[in-house]
Amino acid sequence: MRVGVLALQGAFREHITDLEALGASVLPVRLPEQLDGLRGLVIPGGESTAIAKLMRTYGFYEPIRAKHAGGMAVWGTCAGAILMAAEIADARADQEPLGLLDAVVRRNAYGRQKDSFEADLQIAGFKEPFRGVFIRAPRIESVGPGVEVLATHGERIVAARDGNLMATTFHPELTGDPRLHRFFLDRVIGAK
Amino acid sequence: MSDNPTTGTLRVKTGLAEMLKGGVIMDVVNAEQAKIAEDAGAVAVMSLERVPADIRAAGGVARMADPTRVDEIIEAVSIPVMAKCRIGHFVEAQVLQSLGVDYIDESEVLTPADEEHHVNKWDFTVPFVCGARNLGEALRRIGEGAAMIRTKGEPGTGNVVEAVRHMRTMLEEIAWVAGVREEQLFSVAKDLQAPYDLVKWVHENKTLPVVNFSAGGIATPCDAALMMQLGCDGVFVGSGIFKSGDPAKRAKAIVEATTHFTDADIIARVSRDLGEAMVGINISDIPDAERMQERGW
Secondary structure: OEEEEEOOOOOHHHHHHHHHHOOOEEEEEOOHHHHOOOOEEEEOOOOHHHHHHHHHHOOOHHHHHHHHHOOOEEEEEOHHHHHHEEEEEOOOOOOOOOOOEEEEEEOOOOOOHHHOEEEEEOOOOOOOOEEEEEOOOOEEEEEOOOOEEEEEEOOEEEEEEEOOEEEEOOOHHHOOOOHHHHHHHHHHOOOO | OEOOOEEOOHHHHHHHHHHHOOOEEEEEOOHHHHHHHHHHOOOEEEEOOOOHHHHHHHOOOOOOOOHHHHHHHHHHOOOOEEEEEEOOOHHHHHHHHHHOOOEEEEEOOOOOOOOOOOOOHHHOOOOEEEEEOOHHHHHHHHHOOOOEEEEOOOOOOOOOHHHHHHHHHHHHHHHHHHHOOHHHHHHHHHHHOOOHHHHHHHHHHOOOOOEEEEOOOOOOHHHHHHHHHHOOOOEEEOHHHHOOOOHHHHHHHHHHHHHOOOOHHHHHHHHOOOOOOOOOOOHHHOOHHHOHHHOOO
8 A cells, every 4th residue: 555654844754664564565755746646645643834835835735625526534643733733723824734634723832842741651552552642732622513533632623533534633653653554554544 | 641741852852853854944133033044944943143254254252143133033033943053151051941942052153161071961951053063073962962064164154065075974984984893983972082981872873862953154056055965964054145146046046956856957947147245264364263163173
């Protein structure tokens, strides 16, 4: 199965390694034409403003929306979760989300780096807790009807899924735990 | 159901550096420059009192920035804000942590406060980045708690030659440590003056245990792409942007060249008509005592 990882900036190498370890054929995507033929796309963690600027400069917005409309699954982690949302609360004027997942996301929702943290999460369908690494993390403030909440931390939504879309505000690629990557390949890709 | 969150773990500290990879961190001295950097696509800004070229020109003692300037920069941008403290000056570091900066750079660009000891970085919740010219220096800093390394280069020169030298040295020494037999590691650790456990980690994993950026002399998109092709994880640009003719345009060009570092067509396009680059300095024209890279132990 051929999947892509948006490789403009951020922790894309870790996602590539994790997906390859599960047998996927993974392409680092730096130009829009590289989206052709992908079953799924991971938008990694990084700086959402920097990634959004490069996405705009290199014309990624419409091609990603079009490929998703044609069935390409999308998983955003942290910055990626911000970028795939319908709305960014408190966004900079020039910060446009892709508007794929019916959710409102707020950037830097926990404070600055000294407030970054780790915590065990209970993810729907997983038997054992998943170690969540939250780095200047956003939070999902609300989700629309039809969006399933996969995990919360305290009151806050930290993972959500709607058909072939998934958003996580933490970083599974920093833990070596393959369960969410496997879930993306097996269950999110190909879902309606 | 969730446990109490844990802050300041090594994974959380190194994790922020992982998120900065493939990006450009820009030196800024005020809120206006910070906004220009953010608008250009910087992944973080580095707050300091004067950029290295001006520190060089002014001479005297270079210190942490005024907390009011740091506050203004934190207020002005939503990307991470780093700030420099003097080598060994743990009170400047405590103040920067209290101001809420996201990363502290214990930096040879400022005048060292201690000629024997670096800050004990394990004492802090906020992560540190430190400069290094070679593997031993990098592992000593990591042993003291640094969560990110940058090769030093020679700051404030606009001359990439030292950045190249230090990156090549780092990679050659990593390859050497990876290639020796396990029983040699004790003597390697002694030669490198580095903690044995970290030397063993490098031997087994064939890389540094933390993210490694390049710094010190990067002034053009080609310089940034050169360092990326040599194998760094991202770049710091100090004087190169705000001592040039058109900072906003040059900053954006360096960001694009860092992302597309193997695509010469894109690097050529973004390199056009950038205006005056900063005036460079040849390393041989700098007296030994004024070489910033020699600071740090």
